[in-house]
Amino acid sequence: MDRVRVLAELDRRILETYSRRTTQALKAALPLRLALPPLEALLARNVAKEVRKDGLAIRRAGAALAAGAPPGADAIEALLAQGRDVDREFLERVGRFPIGIVLRYDEILPLRRQRVAGLLEATYRILGAWPRGRGLRDALRASYARDEFESRLAGMLRLYAMETRALARAVRLPALLRPAQDSIGSRLYAIMDAQAARLAREAARSAFRGGAAYRATR
Numbered sequence: 001m002d003r004v005r006v007l008a009e010l011d012r013r014i015l016e017t018y019s020r021r022t023t024q025a026l027k028a029a030l031p032l033r034l035a036l037p038p039l040e041a042l043l044a045r046n047v048a049k050e051v052r053k054d055g056l057a058i059r060r061a062g063a064a065l066a067a068g069a070p071p072g073a074d075a076i077e078a079l080l081a082q083g084r085d086v087d088r089e090f091l092e093r094v095g096r097f098p099i100g101i102v103l104r105y106d107e108i109l110p111l112r113r114q115r116v117a118g119l120l121e122a123t124y125r126i127l128g129a130w131p132r133g134r135g136l137r138d139a140l141r142a143s144y145a146r147d148e149f150e151s152r153l154a155g156m157l158r159l160y161a162m163e164t165r166a167l168a169r170a171v172r173l174p175a176l177l178r179p180a181q182d183s184i185g186s187r188l189y190a191i192m193d194a195q196a197a198r199l200a201r202e203a204a205r206s207a208f209r210g211g212a213a214y215r216a217t218r
Helices: 003-026 032-067 073-094 105-129 136-143 146-170 175-209
Strands: none
Touching: 003 032, 003 105, 003 136, 003 146, 003 175, 032 073, 032 105, 032 146, 073 105, 105 136, 105 146, 136 175, 146 175
């Protein structure tokens, strides 16, 4: 079993479910419903970007475990630099949309650094505790108590939500929506915060009470 690949797939499924649920909630909210066409496209592109960056961190943690030493500050800084390269590709693609983005790294980098550090630590911990010959659910249960797993996952998703809020503030919305941009960002974060708690609770219940470690549900 390629355990690194299994964890990367789990991460992808969680983030894609999180993004899908956020988009569904946006459709019921005003003024977010008016801003949905550009925001929905942005969120879809953003989650693909973040899945890619998380994959880099998960593989880095796997390599660190194989080398026998936990990833340190140098690994975090290297991943942040790689993340900027991924951001540049993201911005080139978004440039084809009828919106513009100017990333505010002074706001984004502290959040991103926390999330990278947390993902490295969690991945290293899970891979190191993975029982021989057992599956992902057993690895999660060997690594965390249920409450800690739920809390850590919710915290990681909230960091993602904070970074997404910063991204939303960096978007140049159509002129009609610009006066409401701050409230749109705040409402977007409130939706993502609520979805983070719900998703972390469901993932913990699935991992620690039976069934697959995580099954994406609508």
